[in-house]
Amino acid sequence: MIYSDTKLIVFLQTFSKKETEEFEKFIISPYFKQGRDLQPLYKAIVKFYPDFDPEKFNEEIIYKELYPDSDFGDRKSKDILKTLSSSLLKMAEEFMVISNLRKNKVLRNRTMLEELLDRDLVKYFSKYRDIADEVLNMKGELSGNRILEKYFIKGTDTRYFNSILDHGNYLKNAFKSGEYLSEYFLINLLRIAKLKYFSRAEDEIEHEKDIADLLFESMDIEKVLKISEDSPHNFLLAFHYYSYLSLIKKCDPVHFAKAKEIFYNNKSKISRMEKFYLYADLLNIQNLGYHFVKYTANRREIYDLLISCIEDGAYKLTKEAYMQPGFYRNVILNAIFFKDYEKAYEFTDKFSDELKPAYRKNMKFYSRALISFGKGDFEDALVNISKVKYDLVNFKVDVKLLSLKIFYELRMTEQAFSMTDTFRHYLKSNNEIPAELKESYSNFIKSYIRILNIREKKDKEEAMYMKKETEDEKLMAQRSWLIDKLEAL
Incomplete structure (x- = not known):
């Protein structure tokens, strides 16, 4: 090394x-x-x-x-x-x-309280406990983990009251700690249930039933929500429950709207990190919904959520972290889908520097190429795409696909055939791309070459026949673009 x-x-x-x-x-x-x-x-x-x-x-x-x-x-x-x-x-x-x-002031304060108890300095406990409470209950910092931290702090309270022989307060705090732990457990149980569903739907991974599944199936969450409606953490449990229901019903709009409303009404209470995860939940549900039905309404919801996420600064876990290239790419793709080119340009100028240094130039050039292509400025798209050098597997494919579309529009036939050959070899040698995705890219290459030949022959009948084949093909990358080109012929 x-x-x-x-x-x-x-x-x-x-x-x-x-x-x-x-x-x-x-x-x-x-x-x-x-x-x-x-x-x-x-x-x-x-x-x-x-x-x-x-x-x-x-x-x-x-x-x-x-x-x-x-x-x-x-x-x-x-x-x-x-x-x-x-x-x-x-x-x-x-x-x-x-x-x-x-x-981490919360952890530091708890550590200090534990040290006081370990050293039998209980007469100072109340003073430091007030400081811990102040930090623990800061506005805009609530999260699932903060609820768990409240459980741990209550654990120090029970130790304190036990040490001073205050049995009444010992029991009171022991019961409260159990309440916090129960809330955290239920929230996390729903999170795990959603994660399992996502992995089954997207990665086709089946999971054997475990204790968490059996517990979840035996619970009446609606009843739990009613019992705990006075808890300041109830909205988190409600969000995860209704987002779960939306998810398992293929992006059911009623439950999704309820989860989104709960989130938007309470997002000022929660931490940046918690916002990041809750936005991710909503986006994942809509992405899955779009995957199932391809409704433009899902796409509009995705774009609105992305913009809201940016405005809330919840697009990365911490202020110091880098923006994920996948998030950056999704903003650009959705802005272009809705022809919001000004927003797309503004985004590349403002947020490219928030990516890892190794990605910045390439992502900006690629995004500029996408925007120019969307606007029909194919010459500028070619200039920008030619500057891109990618190490990320997904983006290598994206660059090749966009390059092929640019070559088609500019009638750069020789470069187009050369790129299809390069693309084929790349797919053949790459073991990281899933088999179905690889097949969809291979089908695109075959269709792309056929379209080039049809355009050359000006064969309208063949174009209409191929359009039907393209619509019926189960695995086909860039299907809508291919159909548009065939209809134009």
Whole structure:
């Protein structure tokens, strides 16, 4: 393994500029220092942050930085660098854990309460408990995990009241902790039920029934919702229940509307991360619904949800995280579907820099090519698509499909035939694309070549015959585009 791919360097790449500075202070701190002086190694490595370009950064360069008068390559020199790197990795792991504890005020407060109880410092418990409560109940931070955290905090309360022999409050808090745990359990049970359904519907994976399934089947969730209607967490349970009902009924609009209304009425109460997951649920249901029936109404709902998700900043789990390329692509594709070209251009300008650096230019060029193609500016689409170089499997296919459509519109027949040949070889050698999807692409290539020949011959009768075949074919990528071209012939 090359040095830039080692766990140490991969971890360091995730550090912010501020964290790289804090980490240096961390490794020289007398409290955390573990014998070896790791600062020289870190200083040598961090010079290459954040890219750690393999062409300029390797073991020999780092070793020479540490020991300029020694040669690198023998077993001893490699062992020395390996040992130092291993020690620095352990420090990085420790730093990441402590940094997380500093950021996670809820966990930090609970840890402090547990320490007070462990050390029999119960007279200070109430003061720190108030601080924990303040953080735990902050507005706009509710989530399923926050409910679980309330359960853990109630656990410290029961320990506290037990230690001061207050039996009444001990029981009261024990019962409340059970209530929180029950709410968390039911919410998570519904989440798992939805996940299983998605995996069956999309990946065709069958799951054996387990305890969670049996428990879920034996419950009357409607009754539970009525019993718990006064709980501040009731809306989360209701959302997951009605979104589940919509899902299993192939995007039933009544239950979907109910789940969406519950979410929109309460989204100001929940955390960014929880919004991310609930938006994902709604989008997945609509995507599945569109897969079943291909209604434009589903597509409109998907686009509106994507825009709302962007406006709420819920398109990524944390502020520091990168936007997922799949989300970026879906926004562009749906904007183009509804001919909302201004919004599409605005999105590429504003959000391309939120992708991982390795994806930014390619995604922007690809998106610009899609927008130009949608507008009928095929020359500009060709200019942009020619600049794209993709490593992601799905996008390699997307680029090839779009390139073929551009070649068709510009009557670049020679390039079109060359690309179909390249596409065929790519599909044949690729083992990551599912068999059915691969077949749909292969069918597209065959149909594409036939259309080129039909256009050349100007054979209208053959075009109409092929249109019927294309409509009837079970597996066909870009079906609507092919039909449009055949109708135009």
